[in-house]
Amino acid sequence: MLSVAFLELLKPSVDSVGLYFTVSFLLGVLAVYFVDVLLPHDHMVGEVVLDDLRTRMRASLLLAIAVVIHNFPEGLAIGSATAVEYSLGSRVTLAIGIQDIPEGLAVALPFIAVGKRGLALLFAVASGLSEAAMALIPPLLGGLAPQLLPHLLSFSAGAMIYVVSHEVIPETHNHGYEKEATVGLLVGVVLASLLETLGA
Known part of the structure; x- marks a missing residue:
């Protein structure tokens, strides 16, 4: 998600609108922040012992709600990238689709x-x-106002980077697998970067 945000979303946005990307980037960050405030979903605290059905069900529900919410910016990213350029959308869709597999299992x-x-x-x-519903929004907005598309890219990037920094990284380091999580992050960055390079 980080590589997609920086390489596939922010870069073309900056190339298109320059420093004005910061406005839509920050709006993306704030949008997810307010969703977090309005729909709180605690982190899966590593110290909690899931020794009864009720506790395990609550943890499962919180995780599921968090994933559904966090798919919003991913859908926006796919829709924005596809609306800008089909090949860009294909790369973003593939990269996000790969990380959706373990996410779905989780x-x-x-x-x-x-x-x-x-x-x-x-x-x-x-x-x-x-994710699919959010992917429909950027093409619709882009059809009405094409000048919005670069800003939708940076908006999506801001939302995704916030999610990774505030939710995903802390969660992966919350259960005693810090080294494995770091390796997974680095492998993901390399794979997404390769996709971007090969698709360029």
Whole structure:
């Protein structure tokens, strides 16, 4: 997500509108911040012992809600990139799609573990639909006002970077797997950078 935000979203936005990207970038950050405030979803605290069904269900629901919310900026990123240029949209979609696989498993497996397969399917579908719905917005806005497209790219970048910094990185370091999380982050950056280079 970080590589996509910097290489595929911010770079073309800066190239197009210069320093004005900062306005829409900060608006993207603020948008996700206010969503977090209005729809609080605690981090999955590593110290909590999930030794009863009720606690495990609450943790699973919080995680699922967080993932659904965090798919909003990913959908905006896909829609914005595709509206600007089809090849750019393809690269962004592929990169986000790759990271959506473990994300989807992270949503589904906790529900399956407590015997709630129906909820696993429900939130997996909701996660995908939230992303798809948000992906429709940038092309519609871009059709009405094409000059908005570079700003939609930086808006999406700001939202994604906020999510990674505020939610994803702290969460991956919250369960005693700091080294593995760091390696995963670096591998993700390399893979996304390769996709951008090969697609250039």
